[in-house]
Every structure is written in structure tokens, then in C-alpha cells.
Amino acid sequence: MIVSIIAALLVIAISYAVLRTIVISIFGGNKHSSWLRKQLPLWETKEIINAEQSGAIRQLYRMDDERQKSKTDAVKIILIIGAIFLGAGVIFLVAANWRKIPAHIRTINLLLMTIATLFAGYYFSYEKQGHPLLGKSLLFLASVFWGSSVILICQIYNIPSSDNWLIVLLWALPVLPVAYFFNNRYVFLLASVLLIIWNFLYSHSANAANYYYPVLVFCLILPMAFKLGAWANINILGLLAASFSCCFVEYHWQYSWLAIFISSGLLGYYLIKKEEKYFSAASLSFIAWQIVCFNATAVKRANFYFLIPLAALFFFTYRDKLKKSLCINIFSAILWFHLVVYPYSKVFNDKYNGITALVIQLSIGVILYLIGMSHSESKKYFAPLYKSIGFATVAGCAYLLSFKKMLIGNAGFEHKFFFIICLALIAAAVLLLILLLCTKPPQTKFFKMELICLSAVFSGSLFILFFPLLASINTVIMNTIIFLLAVISIFYGMGIRSAEVFNSGIVIFVLLVITRYVDIFWELTEKSWFFIAAGLFMLIGGAYLEKQRKKVIEKWSAE
């Protein structure tokens, strides 16, 4: 057991190192400053800059601080890992329940050790100069020892595991003053994680939604996170976990209101802090609310009231130009539409099967793309986003519809309610396109490319709707549409010089080729030859595509 815990801690440490490397490689880290650090003495010797200017540059980019920081970072990690190991060791010693020492002696010893470590942490942090990191680690260790003391007391009195939430709460809350008054981020992280665990243990034990957790986070933990300047995100994740966990429990009205309560709280924080992450989290929590309410009223009735909060979320998204949140809210709106339509499968005795849902989704994708195209100049900020989501939706649905087995398996498409819904959506998309053509006549060749794609998608959708039994023809049509989307994306990307569009075209093309290769040759050939041929084909094809892609992108950069 202990070995596995040590292994887990090592995995955490390694993950941290890997994550740090990835973050540095993505965001650049201090690569530029290390280059500058090497260059500055050179410039000084060549008298390009003088010592004073060199010093000013160092100060501007805080290069001396950075070097200091990287050293303290390593020490900090060693000290914290040491504290974690020591704390874990004491917890396992407690867990071993060694009865040779009487319970009261064990309790007194552990409590004294906890208090002594707390004072030692204070002493090294503030009284003795030069050991602030050791002090912080000892304060963290004292917080872990405090948890061990609570566990020991609960063990002595046989408090059942169903009340583990009480232990975790008694551990987390009393260590918060240490985090707050001594600016200890590690203790705050410990308390935050413990409170997330407490939320789940309490909900499970009490069979009820835990409203205390969001109240605690909104009123106490998040303000503390702002004061300490750390770990707000982990608490937001905790709130989201609380929201989404409501989707997986046996329904009770309390659970549905918990998700919207969390969403409202996060929205409140967004209005105060004006940071998009709060709004995105509120939008995600709203999705959880939709799912919980759907589970509660499944197949009974469609819920149109959700349009009100959804409209409010879109209002804020547009007002404050929140791109990430718009993605989430578009997904939320699509989900709402499916959840509204689904209950009618029982009312009209119509199947809401794979093809129906996919054609509906395909039409929604087209509408989203058209919304992107029709965005006015003032709202141009969001146009590419709508287009990207619409394009990805259409490509994804067309890809799924390109499998013959899928089309054969779900071919019982009757001309009932969902057929009308599909037609209505396609009609709406066509109307939108006509409106667009009236306001913006197709002048550029890129616009014409988009029109070709849209026409192909319209025709394919209508054909599949009216002739669902012709699976072979539908497969050919959908494959042709994907091929067309890939080719046009490549040319369109080259035309507008967008690496994203160009790359997405290549990705779709490669995906199509691989899928069809697997479809055709998997059953026909010996598996070894199948993999060898596929591997060679991909290596050669990939190298060729990479070469072409680089050429095009380099050409754009040169121009």
C-alpha cells in the first residue's frame, strides 16, 4: 500500500515536470531571456551597449530574479515533496493502528508533534532569517499532521467510513487560517483538494446535493484564492465537478438546482472579476443543469424555459466578446435543441435514431456556418468561430454518415416528425443562404467555393432524407461530400492563406483515405500485410504531405 502511494507521488512529481516542460515549450518559458542573457555581455564587450544599458535591460526583463526563482523552485519542490512523504508516512503509521502504544499516548504525541511543527514553521518563516522555504514546508507538514490527528481520533472512536466526510471537513477547514494568514499556497491547495473530496463524500453519504460546498467556495475559498493569487482554477474545477456529478446520481430536485446555483454564482463572479474563465465555467455548469433536468423529465416534455438563461448567456458572450464561452454556449444551444426534440419521439412514435440525429446535426452545422458567413462587419469577431464550429460539425456528421454499415443499420427512416424537423432545418438553412446571397452577391472565388460545398451538403442531406434505403448510393454521396470538403478546404486555405483551414483540409483528406483503406482491405487481406502496407502508405504519404504543407506555409511566410 505504502509503496503504491510513494509510486503515486513519484508519478505526480514526474507529471508536474512533464507538464512544466510542455507549458514552457508552448508558452516559450524563459528561452528568449536565456538567449538575451548570453548576448548582453557580448554586446557590452563590442561596445554596442554600455553597462548601464545592459543593467536596465536585465531589470526590465527581471533576468536576475528569474535565475533566483528557478533555483528556489527546485528547493521548494524538494522541500514540499519531503513534507508530503513525511505526512503520508505519519498517516500510514496512524492507519496501521498500532495498539502496543495506548490510544491516549498516541493522540497526545501526534497532537504535540502537530503543534510543534506548526510553531517550527512559524519560527523558520518569520523569526529565523534565511529559511522561508523550510518554514512554508513545515507549515504544510503541520497541516498534514493535523489531518493525521483527526484521523487518529476518529479511528479510536470507531467513527464509520460513511462519516469520512466529517474527517475531511475537520481537516480542511482548520488549516485554512494557516493558508490565509501565512500566505501558504500549498496549504491552500491541500484545503481546496480536501474540500472537493468532502463534497463528494458528503453527497454520497447523505444521499443529497451538497449546497454547503458551493457556498463555501463562493464566500470563502475564491476570495482567499484571489488574496493568495493562486489555485482559483482548481476550485472552479471542483465546482464544475460538483455540477456535472449531479448528472450521474439518482434524480432529486435538489440536484438540478445545485447545478444552476453554481452557474449563477460563477456568473456573479464573472460580473465582479470580468475574467472569461468564470463565464465559461458558468456556461458549462448550465450544460450540466440541462442534462440533470433532462434526466429528471426524460421523454416527458420538452423544456423551452432554458431559452431564457441561454439567451442571457449569449447576450453576455456577445457584449463582452468571449470567444471560448461562445463555443461552449453554441454547444449548449445544440444540446438544448436535441433535448427539446428528443421527447417527441414518444409523442409521435417516431425513431430518433443515428441517421435522424446526424442529419439534424448536419443541418445545424450548415446553419452555424451560414450564421458565420452572414455576420455583419461589427460582429466579424465571431464569424470565424461560427464557421469553424459549423465546418467541424458538418465534416464530423458527413464522416459518420459515410459508413455503409451505419446507413444500413439505421435505414428505417419514416416520413414522420423527425423527417419534418430535418426538412424544416434544411429549409431554414436554404432561406438563410438566399438572404445572404441577396445581401452579399457572390463576387470572390472563395465565396463560390463555399457555395459549392454548401450545395453539395444540401443535396446530400435531401437525398439521404428521401431515399434512406439506398445505402450504397448514400455512402458514395457522403464520401464525395467529405472529399469535396477536404479539397475545397485545401484550396480555400491556400487562397485566404490560413494555415488552420489548409491543415484541416489535409486532416480530413487523410482521415478519409485511412478510413476507406481500413474499410476495404481489413476483411480482404492478411492482417500482417494490411498493417505493413498501411504503415508504408502513411509514412510515404505523410512525408509527401508534410513537404507540400511546409512549402505552402513557407511560401506564405516569405510573401
Added chain:
Amino acid sequence: MSRKNIIFGIAGLWLVLALGLIGYKQRILATGIKVVLETVPVDPRDFLRGDYVILRYKISSLSGIPGKSNFKRGDRVYVKLEPAGEYREAESALSAAESAPWRAVAMKAKNEIERGDVVIKGKIRRSGVVKYGIESYFVPEGKGREIEKSMAGRSKVAVEVIVDKHGNGIINKLFIDGRAVQL
């Protein structure tokens, strides 16, 4: 407030909480009534506190409590207990009063408890299970398996629980065939 005062305040808070928890439990042990409940043990492992034995009682099931009730899931209930006959082995060190197993005679709401009633507080969980907070008995690491082996083939396993006047219960001892388990 200076940092020194704060550190003293935190240390004081921790001590008060720890001693408060101990005091609360000790008060029940010192002033409560000893009742013996027959159990059926299982052996799992708690993720926080080492080995322990899960205990199921006859009164853990709603069907094991006589009388009709209107209680539903999530309700707090008070189960009235009374001694039921002799439960003693010749070598047992227990007194007759202590060793008699107790049985449930009624399930009550808080306002229905009468003076002199010995009750244990529980909560109704899913599928008619009542939890009293006395379902875990902690043993030293590795001892759980040993105890389980010694239980094999024995018919009478019981637990001495101490309950206060409010119905809060704490496990005091575990008995196998009338003998207290020595840990």
C-alpha cells in the same frame, strides 16, 4: 493582529477542536448505557484508517425493527432497545446485564421518545438500511483477516455499544462467542 498571536490562535483552535472531539466521545463513553447488539461482520479496508471490520446488525434492516412506520429514506429515526434474554458463555468475563443481547422494540421520531427509553439514533438509507454510525470497528493492520478467521464457524458475534440519552452510539468492545476480542 501580529503573526505570533495568529499562530497561537491557530494552535489553540486545533487543540480545542481535537480535545472537543475527544471530550464529546469520552462523555458518551462515561455517561452512556451499555447495550449489546448481535452482528454479522464483513472485512474491508478503509482508505484513511487501515483495517476495520464492517458490522451489520439485526437492527440495520428496517424489516428487523418491529412495528409499522411512516419513515422514509433520509429520515432520522430513534430505535428503542430492550434487553432480550441471556447472552453469556461460561468463561465470559461479562456481567449478566452486559452480556444480554438487546433487541429493537420500536422505531420512533425524536418527539416520541419517552423518559427512560434506551434509544439509538440512526438514519434510513437506500433500500431500507438504517445506519447508526457504529458500522465500523477498527483493528490493527493485518488483524482484520485474523479476526475474520476466528469468526469462521462461530455463531455468536456481538458488539458492546454505549449510547447516550440522545441516542448517539460508540462501539466499545467486540465479542466473539461471548469473549471480548483482544487487540
